[in-house]
Amino acid sequence: MGQKVNPISFRLQVHKNWSSRWFSSNKRDFAKWLVEDARVRELIEAKFASRPTINLIEVERSANLITVTIHTAKAGVVIGRGGAGVTELKKDIEKITSLPVRINIEEVKRPELAAKLVAENIARQLERRANFRRAVKMAAQNAMNAGAKGIRIEVAGRLNGAEMSRREKVIEGSVPLHTLRADIDFHTARALGPNGTGIIGVKVWVYKGERSDV
Structure with missing residues (x-):
């Protein structure tokens, strides 16, 4: 059975965590936010598709802010010269989300x-x-x-x-x-x-x- 179960979902709440972390009490909001998360991930992956640099994209939602954390092997490529890359990425993401966005960049050491x-x-x-x-x-x-x-x-x-x-x-x-x-x-x-x-x-x-x- 081990080959038929995703090893990450198998270990959720043991020592793994969800890549999207938020709660919705409204079914309409749940569907809307789920689609937004998927589109945000697709946008980021497509932007850096030319070379494999993105390891994980985490999305957290609060009452008035969406925090997107990008784990990447090449932080400089994502940040861009003088932070221009992050600024442009933030504008693109805010076009498809319902709340303001904050972007965090974390470098993958190995x-x-x-x-x-x-x-x-x-x-x-x-x-x-x-x-x-x-x-x-x-x-x-x-x-x-x-x-x-x-x-x-x-x-x-x-x-x-x-x-x-x-x-x-x-x-x-x-x-x-x-x-x-x-x-x-x-x-x-x-x-x-x-x-x-x-x-x-x-x-x-x-x-x-x-x-x-x-």
């Missing part, structure tokens, strides 16, 4: 341990026709060198332009999916195969060790 960044980096390499084995093994080795206790990477599709689609995986260290104390980061990404060879899916699990505060 991007090799962020499953989203690892998955998107592999996907971008596959789109540039890199050998999938080399891309996957390099990503796994970089994660282990950065301090991961274990990493599991799966790629599926017409790998290297093959006629038949298949699934390949690489596992380094241990990845205990059933242990709730285990701090596991998970994400998926898609790569468009070259010459119309379809979509290649990438899944990444990164095990960072057991949490002692659980």
Whole structure:
């Protein structure tokens, strides 16, 4: 069953938290705010889609303010020269939200341990026709060198332009999916195969060790 459950949602309220944190007592407000959150995330992801820099986008709502926290591997790219990037991003977000917006930028210290960044980096390499084995093994080795206790990477599709689609995986260290104390980061990404060879899916699990505060 561990393979069928998202490892992050499986650990919610154990030591993981929701990426959107707010409460609505009104059904109409709930639907409206949910759509707003989705559009805010799509806007930020699209703005920095050229290279994988965004790891997590958190949204918190109060009575008169929306706080958007962006966890990124390259804070300078998001902030821009003299803060121009954040100012422009704030204006774009406020066009689709119902309240004023405050943006916080937090830098990811070790991007090799962020499953989203690892998955998107592999996907971008596959789109540039890199050998999938080399891309996957390099990503796994970089994660282990950065301090991961274990990493599991799966790629599926017409790998290297093959006629038949298949699934390949690489596992380094241990990845205990059933242990709730285990701090596991998970994400998926898609790569468009070259010459119309379809979509290649990438899944990444990164095990960072057991949490002692659980």
